Amino acid sequence: MTSATACAPTASTSSTAMPLAYRPQSTITESPPPGTRAVTNCSACSLHPICMPPHLSTTELARLDAIVCSTRIVRRGETLYRAGDKFKSIYAVRVGCFKTVITHRDGHEQVTGFHIAGEPLGLDGVCSDEQNCDAIALEDSKVCVIPFDLLEDLCHDVKAMQQHVHRMMSGEIVRESxxxxxxxxxxxxxxxxxxxxxxxxxxxxxxxxxAEFNLRMTREEIGSYLGLKLETVSRMFSKLQQAGVIDTNGKQVHILDSEKLAGV
Incomplete structure (x- = not known):
């Protein structure tokens, strides 16, 4: 499956420094309040290898840093943007995770995706110049704000950046299919x-x-995304646990046998 998911991982035993995106939430509260502009240096960000193209020159990185000139904090349960909002920017999740939701005419909400650090948000607005869903934080989160008109100018001059944006859009198509x-x-x-x-x-x-990570979405939200009822999702988790494939404790998941899980 190629769809996006949202979670907070359990750190491995590696000595690699913890990326900014998964440091404890206390680091988030040290950032400027919502709406405050802050210098965001893409070239020095731990997520740069994930959300930006590799092998950019020093000059190209400087231009990218000049575009991504602000960040925004979105507290748990708050909305980054809503369906119908005018499309101006795309966003890169730097800390935390989001769900995207479409509300049907009868008021029923459908989860369409989960997005974690290093992944883009807002690309759905390109086609109609307005956002087509709500993006809601599942935990205290931070995003980098990227004005789309400035990004288009950069893509015109930097082929690697243009190719990266095309890959992001293609990734959304693959995710949907x-x-x-x-x-x-x-x-x-x-x-x-x-x-x-x-x-x-x-x-x-x-x-x-x-093998070990913490989910930030509820079983009900997982069910909405997977087209299943809450009771069915809970029953499937229990069935996989009874089969010795996974072990769960609340929102913590431990995959015990990945090969067997893939063969379900």
Whole structure:
């Protein structure tokens, strides 16, 4: 499954320094309050290898730093943007995680994605010049604000940046098609297994344990994303635990047998 997920990982035993995105939440409170502009140095950020293209020159990095000139703090439960808001910027999650939600005419909410540090938010607004969903913080979070018009100018001059933006947009297409395939062809147990495997892969990319991590979304939110009822999600977690594939304690998940999980 290629869909995005949101969580806070459990650090591995590696001596690698903890990336900013997964430091304890107390570091977030030291940042400027919402709306305050702050210098954001992309070239020095621990997430640079994840959310920006490699091999940029010193000059190109300086131009990128000049574009990403502010950050915004979004507290748990607060909204970064809402459906219908005018599209002006895309955002890079620097700390924390978000869910994206679409509200149907009858008031029913559908979770369409989970986004963690190093991933973009807001690309859905490019096609219509307005946001098509709500982006809500699942924990105290921080995003880098990237004005899209300035990013377009940079892409015009820096081919590597243009290619990176194209990859991000392509990734959204792949994510959507993967979700449709999952909803149309997988059983409930396979959906939950694919969700956990995708999460495991993303944690490994960020230098954390691929076997142990903490979920930031609720079982109900997972069910909304996977097209399952809350009771079904809980039952599938219990079934996988009884089979000795995973071990769960609240929102903490420990994958005991990744090969068996992939074979569900």
């Amino acid at each position: 993967g979700l449709m395939m999952m909803l149309g062809t997988m059983t409930a147990q396979q959906r939950v297994a694919a969700f956990l495997l995708n999460l495991s892969k993303r944690m490994k990319t960020r230098g954390y344990s691929s």
